[in-house]
Amino acid sequence: MNHNKVRKYLLIYLDGDLDDNKCSQMEAHIAKCASCRREYERLQHVYKGPQHCRRESAPPFLWTRVNTRLKSLQRERRQGELKTVLPILQPLMTATLLIAAVFCGYFLGNTPVHSDLQQANVAEEVMQQTFDIDVFDPNPPQSLGRAIMMIYERPDEVLP
Amino acid sequence: MQERELIKKLRSGDEQAYKRLFDFYADRIYNICVRFLNSRQEAEDAVQDIFCKIYFSIDRFREDARLTSWIYRISVNHCLNAQRQKRRARFFSLDWLSEGEMTLKSARSDDPQDSLEKKETESIIQAAINGLSEKQRTALVLFRYEGLTYQEIAEVLNISVAAVESRLFQAKQELCKKLLPLLKDF
Numbered sequence: 001m002n003h004n005k006v007r008k009y010l011l012i013y014l015d016g017d018l019d020d021n022k023c024s025q026m027e028a029h030i031a032k033c034a035s036c037r038r039e040y041e042r043l044q045h046v047y048k049g050p051q052h053c054r055r056e057s058a059p060p061f062l063w064t065r066v067n068t069r070l071k072s073l074q075r076e077r078r079q080g081e082l083k084t085v086l087p088i089l090q091p092l093m094t095a096t097l098l099i100a101a102v103f104c105g106y107f108l109g110n111t112p113v114h115s116d117l118q119q120a121n122v123a124e125e126v127m128q129q130t131f132d133i134d135v136f137d138p139n140p141p142q143s144l145g146r147a148i149m150m151i152y153e154r155p156d157e158v159l160p
Numbered sequence: 161m162q163e164r165e166l167i168k169k170l171r172s173g174d175e176q177a178y179k180r181l182f183d184f185y186a187d188r189i190y191n192i193c194v195r196f197l198n199s200r201q202e203a204e205d206a207v208q209d210i211f212c213k214i215y216f217s218i219d220r221f222r223e224d225a226r227l228t229s230w231i232y233r234i235s236v237n238h239c240l241n242a243q244r245q246k247r248r249a250r251f252f253s254l255d256w257l258s259e260g261e262m263t264l265k266s267a268r269s270d271d272p273q274d275s276l277e278k279k280e281t282e283s284i285i286q287a288a289i290n291g292l293s294e295k296q297r298t299a300l301v302l303f304r305y306e307g308l309t310y311q312e313i314a315e316v317l318n319i320s321v322a323a324v325e326s327r328l329f330q331a332k333q334e335l336c337k338k339l340l341p342l343l344k345d346f
């Protein structure tokens with residue numbers, strides 16, 4: 001193995017990922033070459049492999065921040081959903097209301113008011129029989145209108 | 161709680177199940193985001209986006225897959241998209257003129273617990289990883305910082321184990337090439 005090759009494989013050698021053959025060639029070269037040995041020692045000092053790496057820890061209160069962000073995103077999504085539905089829903093509601101109004105008008109215009117007429121007739125009859133009052137008489141007896149009418153109908157009898 | 165049961169509860173909108181999911185995955189997702197975006201602030205924003213994505217797309221999760229792989233995939237895709245957007249924005253703002261300087265600066269850790277040297281070396285490695293291609297970087301971040309196995313990385317990226325091996329092999333070669341000149345002072 002030459003210097004360049006040895007220097008190329010130094011990290012792989014440090015991680016123990018070289019095959020046995022290359023490994024022994026590396027060891028032999030490092031043992032006799034001072035320059036490569038120095039590079040190896042420098043690298044070994046700095047790069048100690050994955051098991052020596054310190055893991056960064058998440059800072060405190062990160063959960064609060066994550067939770068807050070999540071809540072605000074949930075709110076935004078709900079509003080977003082409403083915003084996409086609303087443009088479809090609005091004309092649909094207007095059309096439904098219009099159709100309902102037209103239908104109601106048509107229905108009301110075509111419905112005969114039988115029951116109301118019957119009730120009115122019964123009421124008129126009862127009033128006539130019980131109190132001798134014609135409910136549809138605009139000038140019932142004892143009223144001022146009737147008195148005036150009587151004067152007009154028989155003026156000679158009342159006014160001498 | 162069994163994964164299946166958890167998924168069922170998530171689909172029904174159970175908030176407690178969602179909190180449980182957060183507690184279990186928050187650190188992992190945050191870690192990936194920091195590694196990809198090189199900024200804790202951006203990583204925090206990304207974690208929020210990713211958890212919202214998980215919440216709203218849990219119905220689309222196929223149950224023959226593993227939940228972990230699915231969550232990792234969402235996270236990786238989100239980070240890659242965010243990075244692409246950032247790169248585009250940087251390009252149009254002409255900040256790319258000082259890009260080499262930026263990757264190193266932004267990679268620096270600001271945790272006081274870290275020793276100066278550790279910070280320096282980690283930021284150098286991070287800057288070198290940032291210079292890799294998207295495919296190589298993704299595989300390497302999942303391998304180095306998340307400690308996923310080749311099989312797990314294959315599931316997340318939806319590629320074969322052989323493809324993962326090849327990507328990592330190339331990524332490490334490329335990383336080595338980029339790292340050695342940066343380590344002259346060490």
Ligand SMILES: [Zn+2]
Nearest residue numbers: 003033035036
């Ligand atoms: Zn040599």
